[in-house]
Amino acid sequence: MTRPRTRSTGTTAPPPAVRTPREHIRAVKTCTACSLHTERMTPVVGDGPIDARLVVVAAIPRRHEDLQGRALAGAGRNVLDSALMSAGLVPAEVRVTSVMRCRPLDDREPTSDEVRACNAHLREELAMLSPEVIVSLGAFATSVLLGRPVPFERVAGYRLDVLQGVTLVPTYHPRDAVRGDPQAASALRRDLAVARAVLDGRMKTGAQALADLRSRLVADG
Ligand code: SF4
Incomplete structure (x- = not known):
């Protein structure tokens, strides 16, 4: 049986600080x-190993995610898993989590206060996991992870540096591929291949790529 949805104002207290995976899930x-x-x-909790080197961050739960309590479910999850395998990654070894943990009624956009409140859960989970690479799905998750709005098309597929040394690779949301965006599925595979190359040491990390760029800018005067 599912609980009926109701509207209320709720509270504005921040989520409590917790340290262990079990405490995080309970919180x-x-x-x-x-x-x-x-x-x-x-509510959505991340799934996948807590020692995963790669964490995929989805955005806002929709119907399938809300029903299953998973960060990404249904056709979108199938697209992600298929793209992971295309890139030579094992889906069961990847942690998948979400910026927002609760589905807004009528799939409205969350308010900035709601995003701020829920971001505390994401930051806590990422601190607990200590991944080497994060792949953000879509503009919303990318902006939250970077802490500012970004022109998504200009950063998708690039290696960025977040959280003091973690490589962030923004890519398209699998739902875009499900909706028929011809660019999304191929970009997702391409960007997951970049993530794998960083994990394998075949490509520089976001921090190294940034340092290279700064050196070139200095050299160019
Ligand atoms: S959206 Fe996030 S912050 Fe808001 S109630 Fe759900 S888990 Fe808590």
Whole structure:
């Protein structure tokens, strides 16, 4: 049986600070830090190993994710898993999580206060996982991870440096491929291949790529 959705204002208290994976999951599942807790059916918790070297960060739960409590489910998850395998990665070895943990009613955009409240869960999970590479799915997740709005098309597929040494590779959201965007599926495979190359040491990390760029700019005067 599912709980009926209701609207209420909720509270504005930040999520509590926690340290272990079990505490983190409990904190997300019981979170009332923003009004979305009254709109969701199942809060999303990350799935995949806690020692994963690669973490994929999705954006906002939709119907399938809300029903299953997974960061990415349904056709979008199938597209992601297929792209991971195309890039030579094993889906079961990759952690998949989400910026937002509760689905907004009518799939509205979350407010900035809701994003800020939920970002605390993401930051905590990433601190707990300590991944080497993060792949962000779409403009929303990329902007939240970078802490500022970005022109998504200009950063997709590039290696950026976030969280003091973690390589961020922004790519398209698998839902874009499901909706028929011809660019999205191929870009997703291409960008996951970049992530794998960084993990394998065949490509420079985001921090190294940034250092190279700065040296070139200095050399060019
Ligand atoms: S959206 Fe995030 S911050 Fe808001 S209630 Fe759900 S888990 Fe808590």
